Amino acid sequence: MGKAKQCFVYNTKIIETPTTKEVYFYETPIYSHSNSDSKTSNTQAHKRKVFDEMSAHKQYDSLKRKQKHYEQTRWEIARIVDCNFDNKTKFLTLTFRENIQDITITNKEFKYFIQRLNYYLYQTKVQTLKYIATWEKQKRGAIHYHVIFFDFPFVAKEKLQDLWTHGFIKINRIDVDSM
Template sequence: MINGVQQKIIQTSSYIEVWEYEKPIRYGFSKKDQFLYRKNESDELTRYKRLAKTRQNARYELMRLIDTNYCDKTTKFLTLTTQENIQNRQEFNLLFDKFMKRLNYNAFKSKKKLLKYVAVLEKQKRGAYHIHILLFNLPYIPYEKLQKIWKLGSVWINIVDIDSKDNRGKYITKYMEKGIAQELLEHKGKKSYYSSNNLTKPTQLRILDDESIDNLVSDKHIAYQNEYTAKLKINGEWVENKVIYHKIKI
């Protein structure tokens, strides 16, 4: 079944994003039919332009995930590098997986996966991989112990201190953007970032044709607003679809 959607809402801990569509978009048939931002000239776009759009979407997804799970008291930023010049992505991923299992056990004394995190791989100038990890619920572990748990190179960790909660997702994601771009460019079809399965997902709502969110959107709450024209495929033809986007502080 395919249903029409006039509005889409995504809510994190500190803001709400609202998309209002002039013409109802479709969902429920396939991923291809969901919340389309496609342009009718997509077949003519270069690979790099498509990757740029994918990178932007991945960045926004990561920002929302961070904002939803961020905790002022326990969130930490961890970077791991290897002494050996490891340039094989699969090899580094295996080392990372083993480290996270050891870290989880040391933190919670359990083999159950309790750590909440997002992570992005990044290549150094020498070609070796390292990884940036944002840990949402890691209790205090001495630096020396962290080094022993990793045992393959250097460890850098600090508590994330951000004055304004409105910008925490954006602030943290900027340190991961280079890795997101590299992953999409060099490993098309692979994940641009990693995340644990126990994270809280941003709330997503689909508002049907005759429903209104006028009471939600008010000038005093709007942090950002934009209007643009997207493309929507109707009966095999691409038509223009005006979109109004609001970002509202909670």
């Protein structure tokens, strides 16, 4: 005998963080099933079209979905920061001296930096640092990183520079009013 499927129905969603309470009301009820087996997809039968192959209307819809996705992601990141923020939260920028534009290379170097920093702080290879990070390109095309560290102990800027070795670093305390 299989598991019974549970169905949850709601028309209100509340997201609460230490500083914010968001309330969403839906005109039509939202149905949520606890059994994920119902979400099987046949990728062979339904193949995605490349953006350039879509009609103008489909391209517009695709861009609207993408915009909504980025807005939701921005809110999710803000919630993560809000839930983990304390007086030891720091903002770090890491740049590359060389004009490296290959994300696989920069991600590898960033990963090694995090491992070295984690080992320096906690003397363990077990990932203990709590952070959220993103990369972006400078005007010259070089990739650089922005990192928010949570519950981050004091580390001298010179030590961070020794651990990074690839270019410029800048570390700041995050002001509550700037969030």
